[in-house]
Amino acid sequence: MKKAEATRLNILQKSFEFIYARGYQNTSIDDILATTQVTKGAFYYHFKNKDEMGLAIINELMKPALTKSFIEPLQNIKNPLDAIYNLIHLLLMENDFLKVEYGCPAANFTQEMTPWNKDFSEALGEIIQEWMKVMTNVIENGKKSGYIHKDVKAKQVAFFVISGYWGIRNFGKLENSKKVYVPYLKELKNYLNTLK
Amino acid sequence: MKKAEATRLNILQKSFEFIYARGYQNTSIDDILATTQVTKGAFYYHFKNKDEMGLAIINELMKPALTKSFIEPLQNIKNPLDAIYNLIHLLLMENDFLKVEYGCPAANFTQEMTPWNKDFSEALGEIIQEWMKVMTNVIENGKKSGYIHKDVKAKQVAFFVISGYWGIRNFGKLENSKKVYVPYLKELKNYLNTLK
DNA sequence: TCTCAATCCTACCAGTTAGTATGTTGTTGT
């Protein structure tokens, strides 16, 4: 059971990197086989077809990664506005798993596969809903603890922040430079300060 | 000269719709030929290859469309904050050329082709830079006319607003519903009001 | 009306795609 699991995981990880860099449709199974040194028979032993592998990437790799990088930094914090800013700063400027030239994996997947693959959309939707939920909670708690003004609508803010994050990721991709992140982050800080 | 031009334009328009809905890589030349009723010979008479057609779509269709729908509404206006809000509202809620389920054509193209096709990136970059420039000017003028606080950094705001627009387009695509646009627009209005 | 280039058409090709059929090898429990 051990080695087979390793083979499967290897396929998922290498495939993710390929897809993150080049897109799902533009990553062929032969590409994956070449980098993993896995044969076609082995691939189709582990996955019924390409889409099942794509779904496994979302559920088994991206979902845990989101929890670790996008959600944990929002937990056990004092000042929610600082926490949100620090999280976005961390994701944009310091996380070296996410590459500026390739954008946001979840956003890429969404843009490429929605609305043509319902399973993908649903799996991605769950991931994003999770982030939304946690961020909304953080803001609500901030209202209770006085860090955030009571009139602030938590869900609206969460939508606004996450949209901005997705958009600036696309901007960075277009310009192929983290330079655009700087003015975005400054304005994000200004915006968050207005919520006090 | 007339009919040939019509053929070319027909190819561009139908191709744009296909690509907007399904992506560039996932739109085959045979797909285009089928819907346009144009033969392969005619296609390759008008375009050296698929990429040249893709570039023509950006430069000859998307660029003018951007000017008309994204830039003109920002010209000859009084209150710049209202103008920006109204523009985004128009684009998200009323423009029936842009479909919620397909997102933003420029963002889609960017995400799919960058960083693999330099020509595409440059052409798309020009389009976005144009929008950025106009929006920055609008904000600067608003500072002079007193509608916007003098401390506001125009370019930062433009980055912030455009990023949000791109992001919420992706959100709409994921949820396949304009519902998500509503909280986003409310918070956009709140944000813009803080710039007074 | 004739010419000739612009425009379009048909048949084809070599490469790539996801997926399958039919095996062989490795491992595990008894």
Next chain:
DNA sequence: ACAACAACATACTAACTGGTAGGATTGAGA
């Protein structure tokens, strides 16, 4: 030690991909 199944390997296919070769048709100017 051996049966039985998990795990992997090889060779293949049918459909599709972007692109080309070479010929047919059209229309505008002489």
